Amino acid sequence: MTDPEIDYRAVYNKLPAGIALLTPDLLFADANEAYLVLSGHHLGDLLGKYIFDVFPDSPKRAHTANGPTTLGASLEHVLATGERDSLALQRYDVERSDRPGTYEERYWSTINTPILDSDGEVVLIVHRVEEVTAFMRTRSGGHGDSSLQAEVYMRARELQEINERMRKAHAREREVALTLQAALLPAPSPVGHRAAVRYQPAVSALNVCGDWYDLVDLPGDRIAIAVGDVVGHGLTAACVMGQLRSALSAAARVTSGPAEALNALGLYARSVEGAESTTVVKAFIDWTARTITYSNAGHPPAALLHLDGTVEFLDGATDPPLGARPQHEDRPEAGVGFNPGSTLVLYTDGLIERRREDIDVGLARLAATLHRHPLADPETLADLLLTELIPPTGSTDDTALVVLRL
Structure with missing residues (x-):
């Protein structure tokens, strides 16, 4: 006996909850029958339209945490993180189709769920809504249910207010952390040698300020x-980052090579709370000998871009992150020669890593981008790497990048 074929389109249309499919640009790609009934629209009215053009909230609520503000933040969160987001019961007024300009007070329960492609990128958002207006409104003669509905409404409003306060607190922390980050990451100053540096924060307010360059x-x-x-992440990570960057910068000035500098940093990191499992790659470039000597503590490998477009990942001296061993051990060190005009690229994992994707895929993507631009100057190449490798919606992790013309 063969299993019956399931008509998923028919199932989708008969689901009792209203479901719309949105593109990453928040345009309608589809909607089931329940959604069309709830919205009062035909499918042709929605397809290809921006959700907030179709459903603006009442102009009277423009200066409050209105429906588009709350729903928009949820949808952007889904796009940025690839994770489902559920909203507290919320008010989102809807314009009456028979009386343009007149908005009805409506209440909704909403869940936004991402659909990801093989690269872990959001290709669709399943936007699920259920109307709870009848339940939320206080009805006269309701045989005692008015107080319950009022209590539910009050709790929902409290949740919304808590979420809004948390959002503002995270935004303030992000601003302070980024200000501190900028003060701790100066522009490159090596005289006579061309370098470009970049720091791109994560789109999430919480996932910033753990990365650095020097x-x-x-x-x-x-x-x-x-x-x-x-x-x-956040202020704590920014403070730890500042201590480690300064310590490694000082160690580089009094040690003979990168491994010895990382040895000193590893010993210092044991006394810094929050420094455990920090990753770092350190390289010494000798312009006269045309050599790169490097040591790597659990970090993605530096990339050496040759003039012919070939890319060499410097993975010959890889060791665990700081504090990963119970006892201190000396770090390994490796070296490689270079030709003038080659380019050295150091970066953090925000440039290459994607959720549910093997790191080798990200490294191959980086190598392909470098291969296409072997002669680009450092500033141009730094911009190209960020543009081509970080998703248009932004990365969920911050990114530090150094591009050095050898």
């Missing part, structure tokens, strides 16, 4: 360069 001029026509990533 460039240090050394005696003997040498330069030390580093990129690191602190586990954690």
Whole structure:
């Protein structure tokens, strides 16, 4: 006996909850029958239309945390994180089709769920809505149910207010953390050598300020360069990042090579709360000898872009992150030569990693982008890497990047 074929389109149309499918640009791609009934629209009225053009909230609520504000924040969160988001019961007034300009007070329960492609990117949002207006309104002669409905409404409003306060608190923390981050990450200053640096914060207010870069001029026509990533986010991560960056910058000036500098940093990190599992890659460039000496503490490998477009990942001295071992052990060190005009690229995982994707896929994507631009100057190449590798909706992790012309 064969299993019967399921007509998923028929199931979709008969679901009791209203469901619309939205593109990443928040345009309607489809809607089931229940959604059309709730919205009072035909499918042809919706397809290809921006959701908030079809459903504006009442102009009288424009200066409040109105429906489009709350729903828009939820949809942007889904796009940025690839995670489902459920809203508290909310008021979202709807314009009457028979009386344009007149808005009815309506209440909704909403869940937004992402549909991801093989790369982990959001390709559709399942926008599920149920109307609870009848339940929320206080009805006269309701045999005692008015107080219950009023209580539910009050709790829903409290949840909305809590969410709004949390959003504002996160936004303030993000602003302070980014200000601190900017103060701790100066522009490159190695005289006579071309470098471009970038710091791009995550789209989430909480996922910022754990990444850093550093460039240090050394005696003997040498330069030390580093990129690191602190586990954690926000102000705490920014403070830890500042301590580790400063310590490694100082260590580079008094040690003979990158492994010795990371040894000193690893010992110092044991006394810094929150520094555990920090990853960092450190490289010393000797312009006279045309060599790169490097050591890597659990970080994505630096990429050496040759003039012919080939890309070499510097993975010959890879070791665990800071604090990963119970006892201190000396770090390994490796070296490679370079030709003038080659380019060295150091970066953090926000540039290459995607949720539910093997890191080798991200490294291959980076190599392909570098291969296409072997002669680009550092500033141009830094911009190209961010544009081509970070999703249009932004990354859920922050990104630090250093591009150095050798």
